[in-house]
Amino acid sequence: MKIRVAGIEKESVVDGPGLRFVIFVQGCTRHCSGCHNPDTWDFYGGQEMDTGEILAQIGEGRLNRGVTFSGGEPFEQVAACALLAEQIKPLGMDIVTYSGYTFEELQTKSLADEDVKRLLEATDILVDGPFIAEERDWDLPFRGSRNQRLILVHESLAAGMAVQAE
Amino acid sequence: MFAKIKKRDGREVHFDDSKITDAIFKAARSVGGEDRETAMELTLGVLRMLKQQSNGQVFGVEDVQDVVEKILIEKGHAKTAKAYILYRDRRSRVRDAKGELMDVVEDIVKETDRDNANVGNSPSAKMLQIASAASRRYYLTRLIDEDYSLAHSRGDIHIHDLDFYATTCNCLQIPLEKLLKEGFNTGHGYIRPPKRPASATSLAAIILQSSQNDMFGGQSFPFFDKQIAPSMDGADEDKVYQAMEALVFNLNSMHSRAGSQVPFSSINLGTDTSEEGRGVTRNFLLAYEAGLGRGENPIFPNVIFRVKKGVSFDPQDPNYDLFQLAVRVASKRLNPTFSFMDSSFNKPYDDQVAYMGCRTRTMDNRRGPAVTTGRGNLSFTTINLPRLGIKAERNMKTFYRLLDEVTELTINQLYHRFQVQCRLKVKDLPFVMGQGMYLGSEDLKPDDSIEPAIVNGTLTVGFIGLAEMLVALTGYHHGQSKDSQQLGLEIVNYLRRKTDEACERFNLNYTLLATPAEGTCGRYVRLDRKEYGIIPGITNQEYYTNSYHIPVHFPISSFDKISLEGPYHRFCNAGHISYVEFAAPPQHNPEAVEAIIRHMAESDMGYGGINYPVDFCCNCGLQGVINEPNCPRCGSADIRRIRRITGYLSTIDRFNDGKVEELKHRLPHS
Numbered sequence: 001m002k003i004r005v006a007g008i009e010k011e012s013v014v015d016g017p018g019l020r021f022v023i024f025v026q027g028c029t030r031h032c033s034g035c036h037n038p039d040t041w042d043f044y045g046g047q048e049m050d051t052g053e054i055l056a057q058i059g060e061g062r063l064n065r066g067v068t069f070s071g072g073e074p075f076e077q078v079a080a081c082a083l084l085a086e087q088i089k090p091l092g093m094d095i096v097t098y099s100g101y102t103f104e105e106l107q108t109k110s111l112a113d114e115d116v117k118r119l120l121e122a123t124d125i126l127v128d129g130p131f132i133a134e135e136r137d138w139d140l141p142f143r144g145s146r147n148q149r150l151i152l153v154h155e156s157l158a159a160g161m162a163v164q165a166e
Numbered sequence: 167m168f169a170k171i172k173k174r175d176g177r178e179v180h181f182d183d184s185k186i187t188d189a190i191f192k193a194a195r196s197v198g199g200e201d202r203e204t205a206m207e208l209t210l211g212v213l214r215m216l217k218q219q220s221n222g223q224v225f226g227v228e229d230v231q232d233v234v235e236k237i238l239i240e241k242g243h244a245k246t247a248k249a250y251i252l253y254r255d256r257r258s259r260v261r262d263a264k265g266e267l268m269d270v271v272e273d274i275v276k277e278t279d280r281d282n283a284n285v286g287n288s289p290s291a292k293m294l295q296i297a298s299a300a301s302r303r304y305y306l307t308r309l310i311d312e313d314y315s316l317a318h319s320r321g322d323i324h325i326h327d328l329d330f331y332a333t334t335c336n337c338l339q340i341p342l343e344k345l346l347k348e349g350f351n352t353g354h355g356y357i358r359p360p361k362r363p364a365s366a367t368s369l370a371a372i373i374l375q376s377s378q379n380d381m382f383g384g385q386s387f388p389f390f391d392k393q394i395a396p397s398m399d400g401a402d403e404d405k406v407y408q409a410m411e412a413l414v415f416n417l418n419s420m421h422s423r424a425g426s427q428v429p430f431s432s433i434n435l436g437t438d439t440s441e442e443g444r445g446v447t448r449n450f451l452l453a454y455e456a457g458l459g460r461g462e463n464p465i466f467p468n469v470i471f472r473v474k475k476g477v478s479f480d481p482q483d484p485n486y487d488l489f490q491l492a493v494r495v496a497s498k499r500l501n502p503t504f505s506f507m508d509s510s511f512n513k514p515y516d517d518q519v520a521y522m523g524c525r526t527r528t529m530d531n532r533r534g535p536a537v538t539t540g541r542g543n544l545s546f547t548t549i550n551l552p553r554l555g556i557k558a559e560r561n562m563k564t565f566y567r568l569l570d571e572v573t574e575l576t577i578n579q580l581y582h583r584f585q586v587q588c589r590l591k592v593k594d595l596p597f598v599m600g601q602g603m604y605l606g607s608e609d610l611k612p613d614d615s616i617e618p619a620i621v622n623g624t625l626t627v628g629f630i631g632l633a634e635m636l637v638a639l640t641g642y643h644h645g646q647s648k649d650s651q652q653l654g655l656e657i658v659n660y661l662r663r664k665t666d667e668a669c670e671r672f673n674l675n676y677t678l679l680a681t682p683a684e685g686t687c688g689r690y691v692r693l694d695r696k697e698y699g700i701i702p703g704i705t706n707q708e709y710y711t712n713s714y715h716i717p718v719h720f721p722i723s724s725f726d727k728i729s730l731e732g733p734y735h736r737f738c739n740a741g742h743i744s745y746v747e748f749a750a751p752p753q754h755n756p757e758a759v760e761a762i763i764r765h766m767a768e769s770d771m772g773y774g775g776i777n778y779p780v781d782f783c784c785n786c787g788l789q790g791v792i793n794e795p796n797c798p799r800c801g802s803a804d805i806r807r808i809r810r811i812t813g814y815l816s817t818i819d820r821f822n823d824g825k826v827e828e829l830k831h832r833l834p835h836s
Contacts, residue, residue: 011723011724013749013750013751013755013759014750014752014755017757018755019724020758061725063725063761065757138799141754141755
């Protein structure tokens with residue numbers, strides 16, 4: 001399956017706990033003021049890759065704890081991300097997904113869209129919500145503004161409400 | 167006769183033929199001649215020949231000297247002629263050196279040289295640089311055999327800390343516990359043993375400073391937790407913390423070497439499991455984590471945390487909590503680095519191996535007990551490997567012949583320096599030797615040679631640019647090809663065998679070092695470019711790669727980098743380190759750091775660390791990667807940028823050109 005990506009980082013220390021393989025998914029409609037990666041907005045930017053090719057690269061990262069979907073907006077290419085996430089899990093790696101949607105919005109979306117449900121269920125930690133410049137906090141781990149949360153997805157789905165890490 | 171003569175600087179002065187007679191007589195006397203009459207006769211011969219050659223011009227000094235040589239030979243004074251020629255040559259070397267020296271001084275007065283990132287720009291720092299330049303010239307032209315000094319000047323080898331060639335030795339692992347127990351004397355009176363934690367750590371800082379004044383290299387406490395624990399007996403947590411905080415503050419502010427730099431201090435800790443020892447490690451790490459007055463990243467000391475299974479490495483170990491704390495601090499402050507006591511070559515010594523922040527390790531000892539404390543490296547000289555690779559033109563037989571030659575030269579030069587160092591007396595190193603800190607110096611008198619002590623030290627052959635050498639020999643470095651990795655290991659193993667053989671031959675502790683080479687990395691490339699031009703993959707960067715490291719600009723995963731560099735550690739018994747480079751501080755991600763540390767341990771490394779940029783806004787305290795000139799939070803332009811250079815931390819503005827280029831090319835693993 002094809003996926004359009006802005007770039008790949010094979011060993012990141014700032015996109016979730018542990019060393020992580022990061023896929024920056026290309027394309028986002030949100031255009032937050034002060035966005036860290038504005039070059040990821042254009043849906044025709046970046047480059048097209050095959051999910052199999054990415055999966056092979058992930059397999060090489062022997063010290064990585066997991067894979068992070070960042071962006072751009074992973075839920076705009078949700079089918080490809082869901083497929084990758086489901087293929088990554090059997091490698092014993094965990095999944096962190098960044099999204100401009102909140103957990104609650106994604107829950108609603110998942111009722112109508114099976115792929116959203118799949119990606120959400122494959123995700124261990126969801127970093128949710130748009131970046132809001134006024135809420136900028138430099139000291140937060142793994143996220144930019146105070147409104148954004150680290151959601152433990154499995155616990156949240158079980159509880160039917162957002163459960164945050166920490 | 168002639169009225170004038172033109173001096174070398176172009177000035178014309180009165181021609182005085184008695185000066186010719188003096189010079190000839192002086193040369194004659196040096197080979198046993200006693201007869202001034204003959205010298206005067208020869209002078210007349212010189213004047214006659216000058217007259218024949220004359221067409222009215224004013225002769226220069228060199229013209230006259232040429233004629234003197236000719237006359238001496240023609241008239242059958244071969245021995246005197248030889249002495250005269252040698253004298254002329256020596257004078258001209260000294261003169262060249264003087265001219266160059268003045269140019270160097272001029273440069274220093276303009277801006278302080280950047281060979282050592284830890285030296286400031288203060289007046290005394292400049293004074294030190296000028297003295298250093300003069301010392302270097304003196305040693306190269308007067309003290310060191312021509313073979314060695316030419317090899318150094320050409321860049322076949324680099325004699326490190328040349329400016330201290332005859333005056334002291336490199337570094338020391340300090341017997342802190344002994345000094346604190348017995349008290350000590352820095353030359354102005356006796357200091358009695360401390361009674362409180364804060365006095366113990368302030369004395370510890372003074373000890374580092376005093377021994378730094380006696381030596382040119384790093385000063386280290388090999389077992390800081392154990393060494394200072396007795397002074398913490400019964401003190402509450404708060405007192406211990408305050409004492410450790412004071413130590414960190416002192417070591418970042420107290421200058422030595424005539425006020426030009428703070429001591430190169432290192433602290434090894436982590437395996438003392440006593441309550442006091444654990445309190446030392448815990449509070450020291452917490453104080454280091456808190457940083458300086460406004461939260462700045464401390465530059466000193468270099469902190470080396472000992473990792474050992476059964477003590478600190480695994481969850482059931484008594485000091486596992488301290489290891490976790492060390493990882494957390496390393497995720498934020500670049501320090502500690504980690505030393506691995508379970509690696510194949512360290513394990514035989516239990517937890518007794520210590521490192522110096524620059525990576526030096528001193529352990530085996532054929533002249534005394536194989537211990538860390540009270541010993542150190544005496545001096546080291548680094549071989550320019552890329553040049554050998556270029557000269558060999560892919561012929562391995564030629565390569566090994568060249569390698570043999572330069573290794574032999576280096577081993578002999580180190581022995582020469584050792585002999586020079588042996589002329590030093592105890593009173594020349596009043597603190598280090600006079601206070602019995604060096605192993606074997608305990609019973610020496612002020613006028614005794616320091617030889618019985620320094621036979622315990624190490625003489626060290628270093629190397630730089632394995633990567634570029636491999637490219638020259640095979641077209642690929644060890645990150646690019648398995649065969650190159652094999653060859654790299656073979657060559658480094660070969661070097662180690664050479665130093666082991668030298669141990670037997672000289673009955674001294676010769677060792678092999680993975681050189682960090684602060685100033686050398688750029689100097690070698692400049693010299694090799696002049697000789698061989700810009701060769702892709704070899705001389706096209708502004709620096710040669712550190713020791714056996716994979717080039718910093720080569721994209722490689724940290725897993726692969728560690729796996730490839732690990733096997734070199736055991737050959738380099740004088741010291742080794744490997745780094746992993748992150749793009750951003752992993753301050754919220756100690757787990758990532760721990761994964762790296764564990765893989766280093768699995769890869770049989772002895773010593774490793776994590777690097778990342780530390781940019782700090784001195785106004786609002788924001789820490790992270792600040793790519794723009796101003797702080798993104800408060801807009802201040804007062805940004806302090808800290809990086810690691812040859813083992814120690816430094817702010818970027820203190821780097822030299824070679825290291826600035828290397829820094830630009832450091833590629834995080836991705």
